[in-house]
Amino acid sequence: MSRNDRSSGGKFSGRQGGGKRKKSYARGNAPIKTNLEKSPLSNTDGIRLNKYIANSGVCSRREADIYIAAGNVTVNGDTITEMGYRVKLEDDVRFDGRRLNPEKPEYLLLNKPKGFFVTGNPEKGGRTVMELLAKATTSKLSPVGKLDNQAKGLLLFTNDGTLAKKLAKPKNGIRQIYHVSLDKNFSQADLDAVKKGVYIEGSKVVVTDISYIDDKPHTEVGIELYSIKEHIVTRIFKSLGYEVDSLDRVVYGGLTKKDLPRGRWRNLTEQEVINLGMH
Template sequence: MSRNDRSSGKNNRPSGSRGSKTSGGKQSGRQGGGTMKKSHARGNAPIKPKMEKSPLSNTEGIRLNKYIANSGVCSRRDADMYIAAGNVTVNGKSITEMGYRVKLEDDVRFDGRRLNPEKPEYILLNKPAGFFVTGNPDKGGRTVMELISKVTTSKVSPVGKLDNQAKGLLLFTNDGTLAKKLAKPKNGIRQIYHVTLNKNLSKEDLENISNGVYLEGSKVIITNVSFIDDRPHNEIGIELKSIKEHIVTRIFKSLGYEVESLDRVVFGGLTKKDLSRGRSRNLTEQEVINLGML
């Protein structure tokens, strides 16, 4: 072998070539009497640094870059760069090690924001009456999760609540950041309800509601309230931004009316268009962006 051959092969030893070690620790000679080929494309490639072994075993958890990519933040390749730059923490500790593995229950954060390793999902359901939103308080009672399980296997949760007998729009997501934002919006969320009362609403009470109703010493601002065209005066349309529980029922009860039917027809710009009762659909990318701007 020429001097040049030995030089170029120093950092590019193929399997079974000169320089490999036997189990006894001694170097074996060339096998089969063949000559070593020069490496053209990778002859000058830098030696990759040795990676430190993750404290988790190779079979435990998933690689951190895959976890980040699954959350939708960026690609796995970009995730490696962010990890190396110190943008990622696991359980409060900055991690810069390539190949680090994490468990699903670990607290993984990117620039301080906690990540979800599942692909974000956003599902809008037109809830029927008779389905509980949370829990199963009555034996044999049904929950909205039965309806959602037909369209997703991800662990999604409802944003806000609707009573058992209430109908209408209900949003589900596994995006904890958005869910938290919608649960405590700075300026509230636009909602429109179709309400059926146990008796006709007087024009005087309609005006009282329009001016705002005080509940527990706090004024509830009503954006709009009106009779529904060509319907009896016990059917009302009401728009507001409050996210307090049972707020619509409490408004009418404070004036001596009982709500017999409650249907949320608009939620944060989302409508029931082309969404029949009991059916659900995934939000469009633009709808998700719009919700994030509320």
């Protein structure tokens, strides 16, 4: 998980008109230029640029000063090299061309109940998953991927755009296991066919594993796959003549529903975030 830099950061101490300035150094003995008072871009509002960068999770404050001095950081299109420069939350701050988010990255795992919309405009009177996270955080989090209104199970939320985009790329894929309830018994022949891979709209969908669930009727099966195509599980069974009565995602990456009741959420651990980033 990211570190929330709690240090306040003092105001720039240089004076206009030739007063002495306190020297600060990067690596070795090379001084960092401190010409803040000469810059027309300077302001006294907002937070210090190095803290903004540190809050985004790129590096520490000390390292941020080095990158700023080297010209790696732009604010609203202008390269900033001054120590102590302040920015506002609405400013466009970029590190090596990548826009930064000054909010502390957050990662929440929800065990979604049936009947909640994930994205889009819900029908009149419909409820959204954001209602379930109303007291979880003040940050603006977005779901990674989708689950249908009637689907249940694990759903990840974050404001970490880099991780979200990585997990959303079809070529990366991510391990998912679903508990599926069908409208009729799933035949052994169809189970074997799914193991070999089924074709949806001309493209083969590889299923890692599929089996009947122990001590359950053959209307209930478990299916494991890495595809993140929309409605892919429902489409697999529909292509074989079955309707899905219930769909529950029980595993997402290395995350499970253990100790997470339906409708509840929890924060991911630092190790869980690292593991997701390795997919």
